[in-house]
Amino acid sequence: MDQQSEWSADQLSILSENLSYYTTCVNIVKRIHTEGPAExxxxxxxxxxxxxKLLSLYGEQAKKRKMMTPEELHQYLITKEIDVTKTARKEVFIFSASDITTPDIAVAKLQEGYRQIQRQEATSMCFNLQYGYLLDVTFELYAKEKESGLQGQTWDDWLKQNIGISSSYSRKLREISRLLRPYMLRVSTLGLPFIEVYSMRKELKAMIVYSEEIRRYWSTQNQPIILQLETMFSVTFQPRAPARARKNNIDLRLLIYFIVFNLYIL
Structure with missing residues (x-):
C-alpha cells in the first residue's frame, strides 16, 4: 500500500501545513547562513x-485544563488565600541534606517551604497588579506623544529599549491588572503564580460577573495590608513641558512612578 493512502484528507492537510512551515524556516536559516553576518x-x-501540530496525527492532543464554573473557581481561590501579615522567611530554605534524616522532617520542611513560596507569590501578585497599572498609565503617555509626532518608536521597541520587556508580556500584565485591580486588597492574599492567574483570566471574568455575593467577597479586605495600595500611584503628571525640555519625557515620568512605588514598599 502506498504511504500516502494511509493518511486521511484531514491528516494530509496537517502534514502539508507543517511541511510548508518547516521548509520555509529551513530556507530562511539557509539564506541567513549564505548571506553571512554582513547582510x-x-x-x-x-x-x-x-x-x-504533528503530534495530533498520533492522537497526542495537548491536554486542556478543565474549565471551572464561577462557583468552583471562587471556592478554589478561597483555598489559596494566605496570611500576608507576615513576610516570607528566607531561613526556611537554608539547610543541608544531612538535616533531612526522616520522611517526617522532609514533609515538615516542604510544608513550611511551600507556605513561604505562597506568601512570596501573594506579594508578587500585588506588585504585578500595580506594575500592570503603571504600564497602562505609561502607555497612555506614549500614545499621546506618538499621536503628536514626538515619539517615533513602536510600543514594543520602546519597552524593549527602556525596560527590557516585550509588548506581549506587558499586555498580559495590563490585562490582569485591569481585571483584578478593583479587588486588589483581597486578591493580594492569593498565593498563586502569575502564569496560573493569567491562564484563568476568562474564568475570572465569568466569576466576577456571576454574582454580587462573589464580587462583594473579593472586594472586602480580610487582612490588614501594610501598603496603602489605593494611593500608591496618586502622583499626577504636570502639564507638558516646552519642547526643549521634553527629551526622554516618558522615561522621567516612569522614573517618578518607580520612586513613589519604592517609597511605599520599603
Whole structure:
C-alpha cells in the first residue's frame, strides 16, 4: 500500500501545513547562513506556527485544563488565600541534606517551604497588579506623544529599549491588572503564580460577573495590608513641558512612578 493512502484528507492537510512551515524556516536559516553576518543585520520574519501540530496525527492532543464554573473557581481561590501579615522567611530554605534524616522532617520542611513560596507569590501578585497599572498609565503617555509626532518608536521597541520587556508580556500584565485591580486588597492574599492567574483570566471574568455575593467577597479586605495600595500611584503628571525640555519625557515620568512605588514598599 502506498504511504500516502494511509493518511486521511484531514491528516494530509496537517502534514502539508507543517511541511510548508518547516521548509520555509529551513530556507530562511539557509539564506541567513549564505548571506553571512554582513547582510544579517535584522532577523527575517518567520512564518506563523502551524495551527495543528504533528503530534495530533498520533492522537497526542495537548491536554486542556478543565474549565471551572464561577462557583468552583471562587471556592478554589478561597483555598489559596494566605496570611500576608507576615513576610516570607528566607531561613526556611537554608539547610543541608544531612538535616533531612526522616520522611517526617522532609514533609515538615516542604510544608513550611511551600507556605513561604505562597506568601512570596501573594506579594508578587500585588506588585504585578500595580506594575500592570503603571504600564497602562505609561502607555497612555506614549500614545499621546506618538499621536503628536514626538515619539517615533513602536510600543514594543520602546519597552524593549527602556525596560527590557516585550509588548506581549506587558499586555498580559495590563490585562490582569485591569481585571483584578478593583479587588486588589483581597486578591493580594492569593498565593498563586502569575502564569496560573493569567491562564484563568476568562474564568475570572465569568466569576466576577456571576454574582454580587462573589464580587462583594473579593472586594472586602480580610487582612490588614501594610501598603496603602489605593494611593500608591496618586502622583499626577504636570502639564507638558516646552519642547526643549521634553527629551526622554516618558522615561522621567516612569522614573517618578518607580520612586513613589519604592517609597511605599520599603
Amino acid at each position: 544579517s543585520k535584522k532577523l527575517p520574519k518567520f512564518p506563523s506556527l502551524p495551527k495543528r
